[in-house]
Amino acid sequence: MTKRILAYIDHFQGQAVPASWEAVGAARTVADALGGEVVAVVVGQGVRELAEQAIQAGADRALLAEDAALSDFRPEAYAAPVAKAAAEAEALLLPTTGRTRELAAMVGVDLETGVIPDVVALKVEGETLLATRPIYAGKLLSKVRVPERRPQILTLRSRAFPKQEMDAGRSGEIEPLEVDLGEVPTEVLGYAEAEAGVSLSDAAVIVSGGRGVSSNPKLTPPAEIADEKEQEIWRAQQGFKLIGELAEVLGAAVGASRAAVDAGYIPYAHQVGQTGKVVSPDLYIACGISGAIQHLAGMRTSKTIVAINKDPEAPIFKLARFGVVGDLYDVVPPLMAALKERLGK
Amino acid sequence: MNIVVCVKQTPDTAATVTVEDGKVSWGDAPLVLNPWDEYAVEEALRLKEAHGGKVTAISMGPEDAREALKQSLAMGCDEAILLSDAVFAGLDTLGASKVLAAAIQHIGDVDLVFFGRSSVDSDTGITGSQVARRLGWPALSLVAKISAIDPDSRRIEVERMLEEGRQRVAGPLPAVLSVVKEINEPRYPSFMGIRKAARAEIPVWSAAEIGLTEELKAAVEWPEIFAPPKVETECEFIEGESADEIAQKLADRLMEEKVI
Numbered sequence: 001m002t003k004r005i006l007a008y009i010d011h012f013q014g015q016a017v018p019a020s021w022e023a024v025g026a027a028r029t030v031a032d033a034l035g036g037e038v039v040a041v042v043v044g045q046g047v048r049e050l051a052e053q054a055i056q057a058g059a060d061r062a063l064l065a066e067d068a069a070l071s072d073f074r075p076e077a078y079a080a081p082v083a084k085a086a087a088e089a090e091a092l093l094l095p096t097t098g099r100t101r102e103l104a105a106m107v108g109v110d111l112e113t114g115v116i117p118d119v120v121a122l123k124v125e126g127e128t129l130l131a132t133r134p135i136y137a138g139k140l141l142s143k144v145r146v147p148e149r150r151p152q153i154l155t156l157r158s159r160a161f162p163k164q165e166m167d168a169g170r171s172g173e174i175e176p177l178e179v180d181l182g183e184v185p186t187e188v189l190g191y192a193e194a195e196a197g198v199s200l201s202d203a204a205v206i207v208s209g210g211r212g213v214s215s216n217p218k219l220t221p222p223a224e225i226a227d228e229k230e231q232e233i234w235r236a237q238q239g240f241k242l243i244g245e246l247a248e249v250l251g252a253a254v255g256a257s258r259a260a261v262d263a264g265y266i267p268y269a270h271q272v273g274q275t276g277k278v279v280s281p282d283l284y285i286a287c288g289i290s291g292a293i294q295h296l297a298g299m300r301t302s303k304t305i306v307a308i309n310k311d312p313e314a315p316i317f318k319l320a321r322f323g324v325v326g327d328l329y330d331v332v333p334p335l336m337a338a339l340k341e342r343l344g345k
Numbered sequence: 346m347n348i349v350v351c352v353k354q355t356p357d358t359a360a361t362v363t364v365e366d367g368k369v370s371w372g373d374a375p376l377v378l379n380p381w382d383e384y385a386v387e388e389a390l391r392l393k394e395a396h397g398g399k400v401t402a403i404s405m406g407p408e409d410a411r412e413a414l415k416q417s418l419a420m421g422c423d424e425a426i427l428l429s430d431a432v433f434a435g436l437d438t439l440g441a442s443k444v445l446a447a448a449i450q451h452i453g454d455v456d457l458v459f460f461g462r463s464s465v466d467s468d469t470g471i472t473g474s475q476v477a478r479r480l481g482w483p484a485l486s487l488v489a490k491i492s493a494i495d496p497d498s499r500r501i502e503v504e505r506m507l508e509e510g511r512q513r514v515a516g517p518l519p520a521v522l523s524v525v526k527e528i529n530e531p532r533y534p535s536f537m538g539i540r541k542a543a544r545a546e547i548p549v550w551s552a553a554e555i556g557l558t559e560e561l562k563a564a565v566e567w568p569e570i571f572a573p574p575k576v577e578t579e580c581e582f583i584e585g586e587s588a589d590e591i592a593q594k595l596a597d598r599l600m601e602e603k604v605i
Contacts, residue, residue, distance in 0.1 A: 012509045074514075075474060075484055098487050098507050105471035108439055109478040114564030115438065117469050135467055135570070139362045140369060143569040185483045186516035192504070199508060205605070250605060268526050274358045274465055275380055275526070283604045294358050300573070304604040306595070307580070322598055323580040324591055334592035342600055 003036030006086055006151070007059060008043075008094040008103070009050050012073075016050055018202055019095030019158035021057045026122060026161045027093045028058040033124040034090065039063060041085045041092075041177070043078050045071035048174065055172040057164040063177040070181070072188035073099050079106035081179045087111060089151040091129055096155040104153050114146035115153045120160040120280075120301075129154065137274035137297035158201045159280055200253045200272065205283045206302070207247040208255035208272055209328075210295075212288020212309065213239030214265065216329045236265035242329070243287055246336050249345060255279065257295045273298035287328040291316030308332070346398035346496050348389045349452060350422065350459045351445055351476070352382040354406055354413035355466045364570050369466075378416040381461025383531035384524045388491070389459050390421045391529065396496050399423045401452060405433055405444050411547055418542035419534030426452075430551040437563040442475030447555040449480065456496065460523040462487060470523075477521035485520055489527040494518075 007027040009020040027038045040054030040062040051062035065081035078099075086092045086107055094100040096118050108115035120141075121132040129152050131144045146152040200206065214236035221231040240254070247254045255272040256265065272279055274294040284302035289295060291307075291314055299305070300319055307320035308328045317323045324331050339345075356362065360374030378386070389400045402417035404410060405428040414425035428448050436444070449455050458477075463470030477484035489511060490504040499518040504511045506525050534542070552561070583598065585591040599605050 012507070017508075072512075075486075079478070098505075101470050102474040102484060102486050105438070105474035106478045106484070108471070108564075109442065109475050112439070112564070115469075115471055116565060117471055130568075133468075134573075136356075136362045136369070137358075137465065137468065138573065140364060141571055141573050142567050143571075144565055144567055146565055149564045186485070186514050189502070189513040189515055191509075191513065192511040201508070283599070292359075293361065304599075304602060305578075306599070317580045317582075319578060320580045321578055321602075322595060323582045324595060325582065325584075326588065326591065330588040331592060331595075334589040335595060338592045338596035339599075339605070342596055343605070 003031070003034045004039050004089040005031040005034070005036050006039050006041050006089045006092040007054065008041045008082060008092060008100065009054050010095050010097050010100050011044060011047065011050060014044065014047050014050070016053065017095050017097055019097075019156065020054075021164040022158070022161040023093045023095045023156050024054055024057040024059055025164040026156055027091075030091060030093070030122070030124055030129060034127070036090060037061070039085070039089070041082055043070055043081050051174045053166065055174075056166045056168055056170050058170070059172060061172040062174045064174050065177040065179060067181060069184060074184055074186050074188065075099070075102040075106055076186065077181050077184045078103055079110060080181055081177050083107045083110040084179045085177055086151045086153070091152040091154065094153075094155045096157050100155050104155050108153050111151065113149040113151060113153060116144045116146065117155045119154045119156050122154070122156070122161075128152070134278065137278055137294070138300060139297050157280070200255060200270070200277045200279050203253035203279070203281050205250045205252035206255045206272070206279055206281045206299075207243050207250065207252045207285045207287065208257065208289060208299075209240055209243045209260055209266070209287050210257035210289030211259040211263065212328060213243065213260065214263070215288070218329070233264050236260065236263065239288070239328070240266050242332050246285070246332055249336055249339050249343070250283070257289045257292065259292070286316050286320070287332060289316055290314040291319070346392060346396050346456045347452075347454050348392060348398060348400045348457045348459065349449055349455050350382070350385050350389045350400060350402045350417065351472070352386065352402050352404045352413045352417055353379045353464045354404065354410045355379045355464055358465055364572055367570060369570060376412045378413040379461055379464045381463060381465065381526075382413065383420075383461070384526060384528050385459035385461045386417050386420050386422060387529045387531040388524055389457070390532070392457070392491070392494065396494070398456075401426060403428060403445070403448055405429070405441055407434070408549070414547055415542045415545070416534065418545050419538040420532060421538055425545065425547050427547050427549045428555070429549050432552050432561050435563055436561060437565040438469050438472045438475055439564050440561050442472055442479055443561065444552070444555070444557065445472070445476045446479035447557050448550060449476070451550070451555040456518050457501075458519070458521040460521070462523050462525050473521055473523040480519070480521065483516040483520045485514060485516060486523040488522050488524045
């Protein structure tokens with residue numbers, strides 16, 4: 001039997017997560033090395049288009065599970081068809097998201113096999129996939145494999161694998177994946193929208209702020225803010241506004257250090273580091289971040305790091321490609337203007 | 346309500362971790378309750394305070410892995426149980442979930458199980474969902490808020506943190522929850538709590554005790570752990586007479602390096 005490498009297409013309400021195509025690409029590489037085929041797995045309602053896109057991205061064919069009960073993601077409901085599809089497969093590759101961690105976890109239990117989450121590198125060694133994944137938030141790396149059991153289940157970190165070019169000329173079968181969903185215990189009641197802006201995990205560029213954003217003595221808080229702590233937060237928020245503007249010029253996401261989040265300057269969703277998001281953009285601009293070990297763990301794999309900090313001894317400069325010793329309030333506004341000019345904005 | 350919190354002992358996140366003889370070392374950094382688990386313990390305690398009942402902290406680990414349990418007791422958990430057995434050593438999440446699920450069943454009549462979103466050492470974030478799957482209970486992971494819970498009608502409603510926003514989900518009890526930082530602000534252990542925890546006898550349950558007779562074997566193996574390659578960066582400091590000059594130079598260097 002041809003070896004089957006499955007690529008799961010993760011989506012939110014029919015919109016594919018970009019890393020899904022990276023998973024298809026990685027599955028293609030694995031299948032070519034093992035002499036197998038790439039089968040995309042698409043689960044949802046009204047998501048046939050994603051199956052077509054998966055074939056354009058490099059899958060040989062696709063399995064499509066559609067049902068009204070699958071219109072919202074619920075791990076119990078989604079695990080059933082994915083486990084059925086994966087039962088006879090060599091490997092199942094998924095992009096890493098909150099949803100797929102659950103899905104991979106459950107399919108792992110259903111098929112009593114190993115799950116390797118958040119893989120950043122992959123190679124084929126004999127018949128087995130040898131994965132590399134960060135542990136201790138990237139302070140260390142671990143090689144991991146599932147030596148005997150099958151399928152090998154891996155979730156691949158966003159942006160760690162090459163982006164796939166879509167080839168509209170590719171064609172392949174889309175076969176229905178039918179499964180009895182049984183009684184699904186949970187019910188999705190609705191959604192509250194996330195804050196607008198670029199998601200940290202997908203961002204090619206991130207501009208981050210730390211404790212330093214609150215220290216602009218030139219800013220005078222409005223008279224009605226009398227409390228010292230609130231004045232500090234107000235100053236910091238002006239600082240993050242500036243960081244947000246620079247991010248906008250670069251089409252970047254806004255990040256923050258834990259110190260800035262703990263001080264109440266910006267919501268936790270922006271935190272980069274060991275207890276926040278681990279990111280790996282092409283460009284990371286750290287403004288007023290000294291570089292605590294927990295923060296460095298979350299961004300050290302960024303391709304190019306720029307640090308702007310008043311303290312020339314700040315640890316962040318040890319990772320930085322470019323450094324500016326200075327006040328971010330002096331440097332960021334002219335930097336923004338200079339970049340705008342060069343980017344023709 | 347009968348609540349179980351699954352906790353793990355991890356090195357402090359400020360620790361410098363290195364590899365020595367192929368094993369992870371954190372020097373003499375303290376071992377602590379996994380930071381994410383503090384939120385799980387806190388939420389369990391709040392539910393107990395609102396609805397009555399009992400909170401039991403359980404942890405799988407070697408004989409000396411009691412720090413996380415002591416800290417859970419100090420925060421206010423009623424009981425702590427260490428799951429320890431030679432056959433548990435070196436298990437992956439698939440095996441750990443089997444042990445935890447068996448322990449939860451052995452405790453009996455459990456309404457809710459809490460996990461932190463992941464542990465700061467192995468960072469897998471999948472054990473909670475695997476335990477839920479084994480128990481056949483709904484998995485409500487990445488919970489940022491418990492909007493409603495009714496122990497009588499056995500129903501829970503939560504907000505889950507997805508990348509795209511919050512998803513509101515309802516389900517029946519018993520259920521397994523994993524929680525994120527937004528859910529609460531964990532309390533500090535009280536002086537009395539710390540004293541109680543220091544004196545507490547922590548029972549140890551073996552595989553036989555929780556009725557696990559089958560052979561336990563990890564499906565995953567870790568042939569090598571290594572430090573990430575040292576990034577050979579020599580920081581190029583951009584200097585100039587004025588902020589504007591520095592900004593112009595930096596923008597030029599970024600263009601030259603093709604990073605934007």
